[in-house]
Amino acid sequence: MQKYNPQKIEGKWQKEWDKSNIYKAEDFSKKKKFYCLIEFPYPSGAGLHVGHLRSHIAIDIVARKKRMDGYNVMYPIGWDAFGLPTENFAIKTKTHPKIVTKNNIKNFTRQIKSYGPSFDWSREINTTDPKYYKWTQWIFLKLFNSFYDEKSDKARDIKDLDIPKNLNDLEKREFIDNHRLAYETKMAINWCPSCKIGLANEEVVNNTCERCGAPAEKKTMRQWMLRITKYAERLIKDLDTVDYLDKIKTQQVNWIGRSEGATVKFAVKTSTELGSEISEPSSVEVFTTRPDTLFGCTYMVLSPEHNLIKSLESRILNLDEVQKYVEQAKNKSDLDRTDLAKEKTGVELKGIKAINPVNNEEIPIWVADYVLASYGTGAIMSVPAHDERDFEFAKKFGLEIKCVVDPIKFENVRNYIIIDKDGIQQCRGGTVVSWNPQNETIENGIERFLEEVRNGKHYHIGKGKLINSDFLNGLTTEEAKKKITKWLEKNNFGKKATNYKLRDWVFSRQHYWGEPIPIVKCEKCGNVALEKKDLPLELPEVKNYEPTDTGKSPLAKIDKWVNVKCPKCGKSAKRETDTMPNWAGSSWYYLRYLDSKNNQEFASQKNIKHWMPVDLYNGGMEHTTLHLLYSRFWHKFLYDLGFVNTAEPYKKRRSHGMILAEDGQKMSKSRGNTINPDEVIRQYGADTVRLYEMFMGPYSEAIPWNTNSLVGMSRFLERVCKLQIKVETRFIASKSIEPLLHKTIKKVTEDIDNLKFNTAISQLMIFLNSLEKEEKISATHYSQFLILLSPFAPHITEELWEMLGNQESIHLQSFPKYNLELIKEKEITLVIQINGKLRDQKKVPADISEENAKKLAFESVKIKKWIENKEIRKVIFVKERLVNIVI
RNA sequence: GCCGGGAUGGCGGAAUUGGUAUACGCGAUGGACUUAAAAUCCAUUGAAUUUAUACUUCAUGAGGGUUCGAGUCCCUCUCCCGGCACCA
Numbered sequence: 001m002q003k004y005n006p007q008k009i010e011g012k013w014q015k016e017w018d019k020s021n022i023y024k025a026e027d028f029s030k031k032k033k034f035y036c037l038i039e040f041p042y043p044s045g046a047g048l049h050v051g052h053l054r055s056h057i058a059i060d061i062v063a064r065k066k067r068m069d070g071y072n073v074m075y076p077i078g079w080d081a082f083g084l085p086t087e088n089f090a091i092k093t094k095t096h097p098k099i100v101t102k103n104n105i106k107n108f109t110r111q112i113k114s115y116g117p118s119f120d121w122s123r124e125i126n127t128t129d130p131k132y133y134k135w136t137q138w139i140f141l142k143l144f145n146s147f148y149d150e151k152s153d154k155a156r157d158i159k160d161l162d163i164p165k166n167l168n169d170l171e172k173r174e175f176i177d178n179h180r181l182a183y184e185t186k187m188a189i190n191w192c193p194s195c196k197i198g199l200a201n202e203e204v205v206n207n208t209c210e211r212c213g214a215p216a217e218k219k220t221m222r223q224w225m226l227r228i229t230k231y232a233e234r235l236i237k238d239l240d241t242v243d244y245l246d247k248i249k250t251q252q253v254n255w256i257g258r259s260e261g262a263t264v265k266f267a268v269k270t271s272t273e274l275g276s277e278i279s280e281p282s283s284v285e286v287f288t289t290r291p292d293t294l295f296g297c298t299y300m301v302l303s304p305e306h307n308l309i310k311s312l313e314s315r316i317l318n319l320d321e322v323q324k325y326v327e328q329a330k331n332k333s334d335l336d337r338t339d340l341a342k343e344k345t346g347v348e349l350k351g352i353k354a355i356n357p358v359n360n361e362e363i364p365i366w367v368a369d370y371v372l373a374s375y376g377t378g379a380i381m382s383v384p385a386h387d388e389r390d391f392e393f394a395k396k397f398g399l400e401i402k403c404v405v406d407p408i409k410f411e412n413v414r415n416y417i418i419i420d421k422d423g424i425q426q427c428r429g430g431t432v433v434s435w436n437p438q439n440e441t442i443e444n445g446i447e448r449f450l451e452e453v454r455n456g457k458h459y460h461i462g463k464g465k466l467i468n469s470d471f472l473n474g475l476t477t478e479e480a481k482k483k484i485t486k487w488l489e490k491n492n493f494g495k496k497a498t499n500y501k502l503r504d505w506v507f508s509r510q511h512y513w514g515e516p517i518p519i520v521k522c523e524k525c526g527n528v529a530l531e532k533k534d535l536p537l538e539l540p541e542v543k544n545y546e547p548t549d550t551g552k553s554p555l556a557k558i559d560k561w562v563n564v565k566c567p568k569c570g571k572s573a574k575r576e577t578d579t580m581p582n583w584a585g586s587s588w589y590y591l592r593y594l595d596s597k598n599n600q601e602f603a604s605q606k607n608i609k610h611w612m613p614v615d616l617y618n619g620g621m622e623h624t625t626l627h628l629l630y631s632r633f634w635h636k637f638l639y640d641l642g643f644v645n646t647a648e649p650y651k652k653r654r655s656h657g658m659i660l661a662e663d664g665q666k667m668s669k670s671r672g673n674t675i676n677p678d679e680v681i682r683q684y685g686a687d688t689v690r691l692y693e694m695f696m697g698p699y700s701e702a703i704p705w706n707t708n709s710l711v712g713m714s715r716f717l718e719r720v721c722k723l724q725i726k727v728e729t730r731f732i733a734s735k736s737i738e739p740l741l742h743k744t745i746k747k748v749t750e751d752i753d754n755l756k757f758n759t760a761i762s763q764l765m766i767f768l769n770s771l772e773k774e775e776k777i778s779a780t781h782y783s784q785f786l787i788l789l790s791p792f793a794p795h796i797t798e799e800l801w802e803m804l805g806n807q808e809s810i811h812l813q814s815f816p817k818y819n820l821e822l823i824k825e826k827e828i829t830l831v832i833q834i835n836g837k838l839r840d841q842k843k844v845p846a847d848i849s850e851e852n853a854k855k856l857a858f859e860s861v862k863i864k865k866w867i868e869n870k871e872i873r874k875v876i877f878v879k880e881r882l883v884n885i886v887i
Numbered sequence: 888g889c890c891g892g893g894a895u896g897g898c899g900g901a902a903u904u905g906g907u908a909u910a911c912g913c914g915a916u917g918g919a920c921u922u923a924a925a926a927u928c929c930a931u932u933g934a935a936u937u938u939a940u941a942c943u944u945c946a947u948g949a950g951g952g953u954u955c956g957a958g959u960c961c962c963u964c965u966c967c968c969g970g971c972a973c974c975a
Contacts, residue, residue: 037934152920180898206908246891246892247891247892247969247970250890250891250970251890251891251969251971253890254889254890254891254970254971255970257971257974259974259975261975272892286975287974287975289973289974289975290975301975336932337973338952338972338973344973368973370974370975371973371975372973372974374974375975376975379975380975381975382975383909383975385916387975388973389973389975390975392973495928499974499975500974501971501974504895614949621969621970624970625971626971644931695899695900695911695912696899696900697899697900701892701893702969703899703900703966704899706898706899706913708898708913708914709898709899709912710913711913711915712912712913713910713912715912715927715965716912718927757900758901758911758912759900759901759910759911761911761912762900762901762910762911762912763910763911764911764914765911765912766910796934830905831906832908833906833907833955833956834956835955835956836906836955836956836957837956838907841907865974873955874955875955876955876956878906880954881906882906882907885905885953885955886955886956
C-alpha cells in the first residue's frame with residue numbers, strides 16, 4: 001500500500017515529466033488548439049508569492065483538463081524581467097542587473113517547478129534578452145513610423161501620410177513628427193522623486209507613485225509618448241467582442257472615460273481702452289456635455305495653463321494679479337490642487353469678455369485651477385444653475401446664476417432626493433432636496449426646491465424642460481441637446497464632439513534597466529529610427545546604474561555609446577538615452593511564445609494564425625488599466641499593419657482574487673505576515689498546497705490564508721491513497737455508485753470549465769466519502785476517480801496510476817465523459833410542504849406521477865395532522881421535487 | 888460624490904438560477920485505539936424550547952413587497968471591499 005508521502009514522489013515525477021516532455025505544445029497539430037496564459041511573472045528577489053501559485057495552478061488545471069479533452073494545449077511561461085526593483089537591488093549590491101535577473105530567474109524556476117505546473121518550458125522567454133527586446137524595439141519603431149488615418153480608422157505607414165504641399169523641409173518634418181504614433185514632446189509629467197522616474201498616468205494612484213507611494217511631482221520634461229488615445233474608441237467598442245469579467249470591462253470603460261457633447265466657440269472681445277489693435281479676432285473653444293444649457297452660461301473659466309492668457313496679455317487690465325494666480329497654480333502639485341477641491345479659487349480677467357454665441361451676451365472670463373488643462377480644451381463654459389462646481393464658484397464670487405432647465409413636470413419624483421427631517425432618504429438619484437414633513441408635503445417640498453432653482457438658490461443637475469432659452473424653450477434636455485448642436489454646426493459656432501479621459505501613454509523612463517529607445521537624434525535630420533538590421537540596440541555596460549535627479553538616464557553618461565553617426569546623413573549625432581517603461585516588453589509577449597526562437601520575425605505568420613487568439617488569459621485586477629489596456633492597444637496597432645490576424649489578443653480574461661494573510665490584511669514583508677510557498681510545499685507537499693489554494697474559496701474572490709485548513713487537503717489525499725486496499729481488479733463495478741460517479745464527472749467537468757475549482761474539489765470529496773463506504777471498489781471506478789483528480793493533484797495521482805499497473809502517464813489519458821442517463825437517480829426524496837414549509841418527506845420512485853405523489857402526500861400521518869379541519873385551497877406538484885399543499 | 892461587487896453557522900464557504908438553506912472543508916465536543924501524546928477512526932455540531940437525536944418555533948445585514956413557495960426577483964436602508972474622482 002502507498003502511504004501518502006509527497007516529499008518522496010513529487011520530485012521524481014517532476015523530473016520524469018521534464019524528461020518525457022509531455023506538456024509540450026505542438027505547432028500545427030491536427031488537434032484543436034487551446035492557448036491559455038497567465039501573466040508572466042516579474043522575477044523579483046523576494047521569490048514567489050502564494051498568489052502566483054493561485055493563478056498558475058488554476059490555469060494549469062484548465063490546461064491539463066483540456067489536454068485530456070484532446071486539445072493541443074499551449075501553456076507557456078516566461079519572465080517580465082526589466083524593472084526598478086532589480087535595478088535598485090543591483091545598485092545596492094553593485095551587481096549587474098543582468099546577473100541579478102539571472103539569479104532571480106533561477107530561483108523562480110526552481111520554485112515554479114516545485115508545484116508541478118504543466119508549462120511548456122521550451123518556449124520560455126525573457127524580456128531582457130536582446131533577442132527578445134529586439135522585437136520590442138522593432139514594434140516601437142513601427143509605431144514611430146506610423147500615423148493614425150482617421151478616414152480608414154486605422155494606423156498606416158507614415159509614408160502614406162498626406163503632407164500639405166506648401167511646407168518647407170523643416171515644417172514638413174514637424175508635420176510628420178506631429179502625426180507619428182510614437183512622438184516626442186515636452187510636457188509636464190508626473191515625476192516620482194523617490195524612484196527618480198517619470199510615470200504614466202496609469203501609474204499614478206491618488207497622486208502618488210504606484211510603486212513606492214511617494215507623492216508625485218510635476219516636472220516638465222522631454223518625453224516619448226504613444227498615441228493610445230487614437231485607439232480610445234476601438235478599445236471601448238471591441239470590448240463587446242470579448243469575454244472579460246464584467247468588472248474588468250467596466251473598469252476599462254471608466255478609465256477611458258468617454259463622454260459625448262459638443263464644442264462651442266466663444267468669441268473674445270477686448271476692451272478698447274488700451275487702444276492697441278489685435279491682429280486676429282480671438283476665440284475660445286470649450287467642450288461641454290450639456291450644450292442644452294448654453295443659454296444659462298453666465299461666465300467662462302480658463303485653466304491657468306490656457307494659452308489665451310498669454311496671447312492676450314496686453315489686454316488684461318489686472319495682468320499682475322492674473323499672472324500671480326497662474327504662477328501659484330503652477331507651483332501647486334496635483335495633490336494640492338485636488339486637495340483644495342473644497343474651496344475654489346480664481347481671478348477674473350479684467351478687460352476681456354467672451355460672447356455667448358446664442359444670445360450675444362458679454363460674459364466675464366475667469367481663470368481658475370478647478371479647470372484642468374489636460375481635459376477637453378482646457379476651458380469651460382460655466383452654467384452655475386446646473387453644475388455643482390460652477391454653482392459653488394459662482395456663489396463664492398457673486399456671479400450670475402441663471403436657471404434654464406426647469407425640472408418641473410418632468411418624469412418623476414426620482415429626479416430628486418427628498419430628505420426628511422430625520423435625514424432619511426426617500427428617493428434616490430438626482431438632486432438633493434431637504435424637506436420638513438412637519439409643515440409641508442413632499443409635493444410642497446419639491447415645489448419649494450424648484451423655486452429655489454429658479455431663483456438661483458440651488459443647482460439642478462438632472463434633466464428637465466428648457467426655459468429662458470429662446471428657441472429651446474419647452475424642449476426636454478435630450479431634445480435640446482440635439483437642436484442646439486445642429487444650430488451650432490449650422491452657424492459655425494461648434495460641433496458635436498466626444499472626449500476621453502484617457503491620455504497618451506508616457507513612454508520614456510530615465511533608468512538603466514529597460515529597453516533602449518532605438519532612435520538617433522541628429523541636428524539636421526531630427527529623430528532618426530535605427531534600421532531593422534541594427535536591432536537589437538543593446539544596453540551598453542555602464543559603471544553606475546544610479547538614476548539621476550536631473551531626469552537624465554544613466555545611459556547619457558556613456559559618451560562612447562551616445563555619440564554616433566546619423567544613420568541618415570552620416571554626420572555626428574547622439575543616441576536617445578531614455579529607456580522604455582516596464583510595460584513595453586509585456587505588451588506583446590503572448591505573441592513571442594508562438595515562435596520564441598524566430599530571428600527573422602517576432603513570430604511567423606503561420607504560427608500566429610495557428611495559435612491566436614489567446615483562449616483564456618488570467619491575471620490580476622491591478623493590471624486592468626495598465627498591462628491589459630496597453631497590450632490591447634499594441635495588438636490593435638499590429639492588427640492595423642497586418643502583422644496579426646485578430647483585432648483582440650485575448651478572447652477570455654479572468655482574474656484571481658488576492659490571497660490575504662491569515663490576519664485578513666494584505667501580505668507584506670513589512671507586516672511580517674507573508675507565507676513562503678517553499679515552506680508550505682516542503683511541509684505539506686505540492687498536491688496538498690495545490691488543492692488548498694483551489695479549495696479555499698471562489699477563485700475570483702480575495703480570501704485570507706488559513707494554514708489550519710491545509711491539513712484537510714492532506715487528509716483527503718491520504719484517504720485517496722488508503723483506498724487502494726479496497727481496489728480489486730476483478731471486481732465488477734457496483735451499480736449503486738454509478739449515478740454519483742457520473743454526477744461527479746459532470747460537476748468536475750463543468751466546474752473546471754467555469755473556473756469554479758472549490759466546488760469541483762468538494763464534489764470529489766463527496767465521491768470519495770461514498771467510495772469509502774463500499775466494501776470493495778472496482779479498478780475502473782478508482783481509475784476514473786484518479787483521472788478526475790489528476791489535474792488538481794498531478795503527482796500523487798500519477799504515482800497511484802502507475803501502481804495500478806499503467807505504463808502511460810495519467811496525464812495523457814482522456815478525461816472521463818458523463819452519461820446523463822446514468823446520473824438520474826431511480827429514487828428521490830419527495831418533499832411535502834404545507835404552505836411552503838417542509839412537513840414531511842418520502843422516498844419515492846423518481847418518475848412518480850402527480851396523482852400518486854399527491855395521494856401519498858395526503859396519506860402521510862404527519863400531513864394529516866396539519867390539514868385536519870382546514871380548507872385546502874390548492875395543491876402544487878413539482879416534478880421530481882415536491883408537493884405543496886396550500887391551506 | 889460616481890461606477891462595480893458583496894453581506895449565509897465559531898471560521899472558509901455551498902445551494903441545480905424561484906423549490907429540502909447551511910453541501911464540502913476547518914474548528915469544537917464526546918468516544919475508540921495508545922502507558923501517554925500525535926496521527927487515525929467513529930459520533931455530534933445554526934439558534935431557541937425540550938429528558939429527548941421527537942415535536943415546534945426562529946434564523947441567509949435591516950425593513951417592506953411579489954409568490955403556493957424567496958438566500959435567490961422588486962423597492963428602501965445600513966455596513967464592508969474594489970475602482971474612479973474638480974473629466975465640464
